[in-house]
Amino acid sequence: MNCHHPDEQPAHAPAAEPAPATPPALELTIEKAVFEGHALARLGRHVIFVDGALPGERIRAVITRRRRRHAFARLLEILAPSPQRCAAPCPVFGVCGGCAFLNMAYPAQLAMKKGFLQDALRAWPAVADKLADVLGMESPEFFRNKMVYSFGGTAAEPVLGMHRRGDFHAVVTAEHCLLQSLTARAIIRRVTGWARARGLPPFDERTKQGLLRDLTVREGRRTGQRLVLLTATAPHPDLAALPEVLGDLADTVLLGFSPAAHNASRVERIETLKGPGRIEEQLNGLTFEIGPTTFFQTNTLQAERMFRTLAAWADELRPRVALDLYAGMGPIAFHLLAPGRTVLAVESHPESVAAARRNQERNRLPPIEWLTADVEQTPETIFARQPDLIVVDPPRTGLAPKAAARIAAAAAPHLIYVSCNPATLARDLPLFLRAGYVVERIQPVDMFPHAYHIECLVQFALALPL
Ligand SMILES: C[S@@+](CC[C@H](N)C(=O)[O-])C[C@H]1O[C@@H](n2cnc3c(N)ncnc32)[C@H](O)[C@@H]1O
Structure with a gap:
């Protein structure tokens, strides 16, 4: 079996030796799974990404694309399977782009996703320490709405x-x-x-x-x-x-x-x-109308658990004024409502705001102050209401720099960042740490079993200067 990486061929190899038509197969050990759903192995200084292999497995693979410091390889054979490997209950798994980990036991998927967040937060060990185990589903199938x-x-x-x-x-x-x-x-x-x-x-x-x-x-x-x-x-x-x-x-x-x-x-x-x-x-007993294009969390059961957690955190913090940014059709704003509390919500998509208002009436909820605007353009009058809790739930791209700067400058005593992308969370985090926030707790929730995505709630508190 050839364990030689093609990059390691000596540069002065005699011209008489023709290059092989197909690159030689490599034997690799998978170190870990990484966020985009690839399995990562190392060969010398090179990182090799393989699809379809699980952490700890010994495999045979062939390089298909090569970059300067990393390469992509196609799995040929599993020489030593992981104990977490299971038969994927779908005939097109591996070919279909829908699921990345249907061949991995579900508890192992949850541990792996916690690892994705640990990796993203490794530059801030005190923050990574606050990471709880991922809340998984009891039955991780037929969950998407x-x-x-x-x-x-x-x-x-x-x-x-x-x-x-x-x-x-x-x-x-x-x-x-x-x-x-x-x-x-x-x-x-x-x-x-x-x-x-x-x-x-x-x-x-x-x-x-x-x-x-x-x-x-x-x-x-x-x-x-x-x-x-x-x-x-x-x-x-x-x-x-x-x-x-x-x-x-x-x-x-x-x-x-x-x-x-x-x-x-x-x-x-x-x-x-x-x-x-x-x-x-x-x-959680609140009714929402959903149109063909409005954003709505795709995993109802897990969204319920996430919003119950968020509501429980808010109840502990007892904000007088709470601000929901990137509010969509209002599920977070609705879960923030409590006697004596003012809730403000900002969302850029007018149809979502119109639906949110109808949803509010449908559920006979107390008033929420809605603003249809980009968070970047939120008027100062909103921040002047001095929210004691700001919740942000941006799209996968995270916070635009201007939005992040304005939110940090508002210096609310408490902030909850709902993130669906560890990479953009790690990009946005330092801004809040520099503004004097500390991370109190992080609760990941598995909204997308069998895919690499992971959602989490991050609670920040503004630390008082000593
Ligand atoms: C991840 S969704 C969250 C929605 C809602 N919090 C929920 O849980 O259903 C992000 C929302 O942000 C809105 N959005 C995207 N960019 C925005 C911006 N720059 N300013 C305000 N809202 C924005 C989208 O229309 C979408 O409704």
């Missing part, structure tokens, strides 16, 4: 599912997918059969030809209501039959249009074909 399935294949053999791992242009069927529900699988089968019978062509991003782009399925885990949005490149007479095709599998059916010239499926116009165009979902 929203999936966007892409159309692929051909008009004669359409496929509806997820992008193939490493190939954005190929689609792998989601007919066996464990992430959403058995009803979602039935919807996929029915829509695929209809597209095949009618000869409706899937859209191909490379040629910019075709009609069917993607299918969004949203399901209320607590209410059982289902919304289906089909996005096409242009109107087509056959599309009007979609409600009939879906029958009682969907309570409301919508058609969205995203012209072929768009690079991604950016929905320009939406028509409602059946029902009210939105569904309801509940979180």
Whole structure:
């Protein structure tokens, strides 16, 4: 077995020796899993990323792409499997881009995700010390309340599912997918059969030809209501039959249009074909209306646990004025409400704010002061209300520098950062530490079993100068 790294070939190798047509296989030991879902091994000073291997495994792999200090390799064989390895309960695991760790025992996934956060925070040992174990799911399957399935294949053999791992242009069927529900699988089968019978062509991003782009399925885990949005490149007479095709599998059916010239499926116009165009979902007994495009946490059960934790922390802190930044449709603001407490909320997406206001009425909640604005542009009058608790829940990109600076300058005694990306959390953290904050506790929550993502709540307190 050849354990020689191609980079280690002597530069002066005799010209007479032809280079091998394929690079030689390497034997590697996986040191750990890293955030983006790769397994990491080392060869001398080089880091090698491999997909499909687990920490501690001895494997054989072949280099597929090489950079100066790191390389990517394809797994050929597992020589010594990890005791955490299990049979993935999905026939397309490894090919489908949806799950990275379906072949790893769930408790080991949780420990690995805590490791992702420890890695991200290793420059601040006192902060990393505050990290609790990840709150995992009791049954980590059929947990997503929203999936966007892409159309692929051909008009004669359409496929509806997820992008193939490493190939954005190929689609792998989601007919066996464990992430959403058995009803979602039935919807996929029915829509695929209809597209095949009618000869409706899937859209191909490379040629910019075709009609069917993607299918969004949203399901209320607590209410059982289902919304289906089909996005096409242009109107087509056959599309009007979609409600009939879906029958009682969907309570409301919508058609969205995203012209072929768009690079991604950016929905320009939406028509409602059946029902009210939105569904309801509940979180800890609060009812939310969910439209086709509004942001809503995709794992209902874990969102409930995360928001209960956040509400319990807020109750301990007893803020008089609490400010929810990046508020979406208001679940955090709603969980912050308490007698004698003023809650302010800032969100940039007008439809989410309008839905939040309706949700507030629907739940007969006390008033919340809403502001539709970018956090970067939040008027000083909001910070002048002197919030004693600021909660931030930014998108994966984290806080924009201007937003982070303004939040830190507000010097609220308590701050809770809800992060869905350890990398941007680690980028934003030093600003708050420099502003005099200390981290009190970090509670990770597994919102995305089998994927590498990890969400966490970080509680900061402003330390008094000595
Ligand atoms: C991760 S979501 C959180 C939403 C809400 N807290 C929840 O749990 O459902 C981030 C939200 O921030 C909003 N957003 C993104 N950039 C923003 C900005 N610059 N200013 C204000 N809101 C923003 C998005 O529209 C989205 O609703």
